[in-house]
Amino acid sequence: MASVVALDSLLDSRRVWRGQPQARPTSRQPTGFAALDAQLPSGGWPESALSELLLPMDGIGELRLLWPTLARLSQAGDASSDEKIVLIAPPYLPFASAWANAGVRLERLQIVLAQPRDVLWATEQCLRSAACAAVLCWPLQADDRALRRLQVAAETGQCLGFALRDAKAAANPSPAALRIVIDTAPAQLRVIKCRGGNPPTQPLPLSALAH
Amino acid sequence: MLWACILLPQLALDGVLRRHAAPDLPLALISGPSQRRVLQAVNEAAEAEGLQAGQPLTTAQTLCHHFAKVDYDSAAIERTHDFLAAWAYRYGSLVSRSLPSTLLLEVEASFKLFGPWPRLEARLRHDLSELGFRHRIVLAPNPWAARALVNRHDGLAISQEAPLQKALGQLPIDASGLPLDVCESLGRMGLRRLQQVFALPRASLGKRVGAPALQQLDRLTGALATPLPYFQPADMFEARIEFNYDVTSSQALLFPLRRLIDDMAVYLAGRDGGVQQFLLRLEHDRGPVTDVRIGLLAAERDPAMLFEFARGRLEPLTLSASVGAMQLIATELPPFVPAARDLFDARPQQAMPWQQLRERLRARLGDDAVHGLAVRADHRPERSWQIDVQTKSLPTSLPRPGWLLKQPVPLRDHRLRVLAGPERIESGWWEADVRRDYYVVETSMGQRAWAYRPAGELGEFMLHGWFA
Numbered sequence: 001m002a003s004v005v006a007l008d009s010l011l012d013s014r015r016v017w018r019g020q021p022q023a024r025p026t027s028r029q030p031t032g033f034a035a036l037d038a039q040l041p042s043g044g045w046p047e048s049a050l051s052e053l054l055l056p057m058d059g060i061g062e063l064r065l066l067w068p069t070l071a072r073l074s075q076a077g078d079a080s081s082d083e084k085i086v087l088i089a090p091p092y093l094p095f096a097s098a099w100a101n102a103g104v105r106l107e108r109l110q111i112v113l114a115q116p117r118d119v120l121w122a123t124e125q126c127l128r129s130a131a132c133a134a135v136l137c138w139p140l141q142a143d144d145r146a147l148r149r150l151q152v153a154a155e156t157g158q159c160l161g162f163a164l165r166d167a168k169a170a171a172n173p174s175p176a177a178l179r180i181v182i183d184t185a186p187a188q189l190r191v192i193k194c195r196g197g198n199p200p201t202q203p204l205p206l207s208a209l210a211h
Numbered sequence: 212m213l214w215a216c217i218l219l220p221q222l223a224l225d226g227v228l229r230r231h232a233a234p235d236l237p238l239a240l241i242s243g244p245s246q247r248r249v250l251q252a253v254n255e256a257a258e259a260e261g262l263q264a265g266q267p268l269t270t271a272q273t274l275c276h277h278f279a280k281v282d283y284d285s286a287a288i289e290r291t292h293d294f295l296a297a298w299a300y301r302y303g304s305l306v307s308r309s310l311p312s313t314l315l316l317e318v319e320a321s322f323k324l325f326g327p328w329p330r331l332e333a334r335l336r337h338d339l340s341e342l343g344f345r346h347r348i349v350l351a352p353n354p355w356a357a358r359a360l361v362n363r364h365d366g367l368a369i370s371q372e373a374p375l376q377k378a379l380g381q382l383p384i385d386a387s388g389l390p391l392d393v394c395e396s397l398g399r400m401g402l403r404r405l406q407q408v409f410a411l412p413r414a415s416l417g418k419r420v421g422a423p424a425l426q427q428l429d430r431l432t433g434a435l436a437t438p439l440p441y442f443q444p445a446d447m448f449e450a451r452i453e454f455n456y457d458v459t460s461s462q463a464l465l466f467p468l469r470r471l472i473d474d475m476a477v478y479l480a481g482r483d484g485g486v487q488q489f490l491l492r493l494e495h496d497r498g499p500v501t502d503v504r505i506g507l508l509a510a511e512r513d514p515a516m517l518f519e520f521a522r523g524r525l526e527p528l529t530l531s532a533s534v535g536a537m538q539l540i541a542t543e544l545p546p547f548v549p550a551a552r553d554l555f556d557a558r559p560q561q562a563m564p565w566q567q568l569r570e571r572l573r574a575r576l577g578d579d580a581v582h583g584l585a586v587r588a589d590h591r592p593e594r595s596w597q598i599d600v601q602t603k604s605l606p607t608s609l610p611r612p613g614w615l616l617k618q619p620v621p622l623r624d625h626r627l628r629v630l631a632g633p634e635r636i637e638s639g640w641w642e643a644d645v646r647r648d649y650y651v652v653e654t655s656m657g658q659r660a661w662a663y664r665p666a667g668e669l670g671e672f673m674l675h676g677w678f679a
Binding site: 057058059060061062063064067082083084090091092093094095096097098099100101102106107109110111112113114115118121122125126128129130131132184185187 | 563564565567568569571572575576577579580581582583584585586611612613614615616617656657658659660676677678679
């Protein structure tokens with residue numbers, strides 16, 4: 001028979017792993033919505049990582065979700081720091097006055113028009129460059145290898161990356177650190193993957209996204 | 212004043228070798244009429260085969276079968292000489308290239324910036340070795356003396372008058388730069404070194420050697436000040452590489468391209484300028500030239516960066532015909548304003564400034580691919596945004612969608628719910644007249660749309676934007 005070992009000595013020698021949740025450092029990139037921050041394990045967007053927004057159709061709230069973050073990033077820093085917010089191949093024209101009303105400083109906003117086959121390349125360049133505060137891309141076809149490249153690029157460039165994709169991709173695995181599906185009926189957000197914690201079970205109604 | 216004399220003993224050969232794909236194989240420069248071709252200069256590998264300058268071509272061909280023959284092109288040598296003068300211009304404002312294969316550079320005024328002579332000399336030598344030119348350098352208080360001394364010395368630095376006279380006196384007469392017949396007649400008189408010539412009575416010496424040689428001697432000692440014509444760098448840069456074989460793929464153009472761009476960067480650094488637009492001209496054996504225009508949004512002069520942009524434009528090119536020569540032309544050289552950098556930059560290692568990233572994106576995606584956005588004071592939605600112009604206007608408090616469609620499309624949905632509106636937008640009678648009633652509507656799918664009807668009508672909605 002094995003000799004009896006005091007539990008305390010095992011714990012002290014760190015040979016037993018205890019499944020205690022560690023207090024994670026809170027993210028320096030809050031989403032701007034307290035209800036959403038509360039659902040995310042780091043209390044905000046995962047830093048230096050790719051987040052995926054899965055949309056069943058265009059124009060159902062993706063900008064409402066992102067605008068507070070983009071506005072905060074575009075106003076951050078002094079006048080000399082010049083980190084850009086880059087939109088790569090957006091499906092529509094960003095309407096300047098609406099973006100300005102949302103608080104986004106337009107001189108920090110840059111739009112890159114790219115053919116579908118160049119979107120991933122351009123996104124990777126922007127993420128890796130460290131010249132951007134946030135990069136939003138609309139890739140039409142992206143497999144998990146391509147997304148993994150973007151994820152690594154975002155880590156290298158310490159940049160917030162957002163990939164806005166069709167909700168059909170929700171069933172496929174993805175290396176993105178955070179995946180959020182936006183539903184229309186009922187209008188709600190579902191976090192289906194978040195690094196560093198289990199995804200919340202309850203969806204978040206879109207109406208909760210108020211300041 | 213202190214003058215550095217840089218002698219380039221193999222200017223013509225080095226100018227060819229540095230652009231040659233295989234500089235280690237035997238190579239000879241050839242000149243003369245077609246009946247009597249003569250080797251002008253040979254490289255080391257050719258010398259090892261027994262070739263030497265001055266040999267007739269036929270003799271050379273019996274000695275060695277496979278050496279590369281390049282025409283001795285005096286215009287190309289002039290261009291190389293000009294290029295080196297432009298390089299020297301960055302180390303001093305008084306540069307003279309009037310003597311063949313020689314650069315004279317006033318350096319005393321530059322010591323404050325570049326440090327004392329040994330350090331400056333090391334820089335000059337390092338640069339010349341990088342550029343691929345063999346050289347000898349001598350420093351002396353007067354340019355003519357420096358030119359004479361460099362015939363026999365390398366690395367000599369004299370800054371005082373007395374040692375200069377001593378060094379000049381030790382110089383053999385045939386190395387003094389006096390005309391050949393004067394050297395011969397002085398030799399027949401039994402004179403070997405310059406000090407013996409200086410010791411002769413001036414009047415009788417003048418009678419024997421003539422006034423021009425006497426003037427030359429006076430210039431050496433500094434007794435006769437002769438101004439030099441100074442070099443002024445041109446306001447444009449032009450360089451050309453001719454291939455002695457046909458290039459058919461754009462990949463093979465990259466090596467010569469790098470040479471051209473490095474040369475341009477050297478030139479720009481000398482002028483303290485940058486380049487915003489340059490042209491790569493590919494010359495074909497037959498047919499018109501291919502021009503590749505490379506435009507940047509800001510003046511740049513970093514060779515690696517310029518090379519990358521030029522490469523981005525060159526690589527997708529499919530060559531219609533083989534290329535015989537490549538030319539780089541930059542006509543506008545605006546002043547270069549370096550970007551301010553933070554001393555304690557907190558960004559990651561591979562960081563690339565936005566300007567460079569933008570140029571890289573533009574190089575691949577097209578010139579108009581990257582743009583900013585600005586608000587314009589116009590009520591018509593199509594005209595109330597614009598690309599990249601910094602203007603300010605009052606943000607409107609009325610609902611405006613985040614996404615705007617380039618072209619309004621009919622919104623076909625039978626269960627539309629009007630949330631707000633109408634808002635009449637009526638403007639632009641002087642050009643594209645717009646009279647519309649805008650509504651905020653919700654589609655059956657739950658999207659919120661910005662749609663309009665022509666003013667006063669109750670027809671079909673036209674979709675113009677999404678409240679995303």
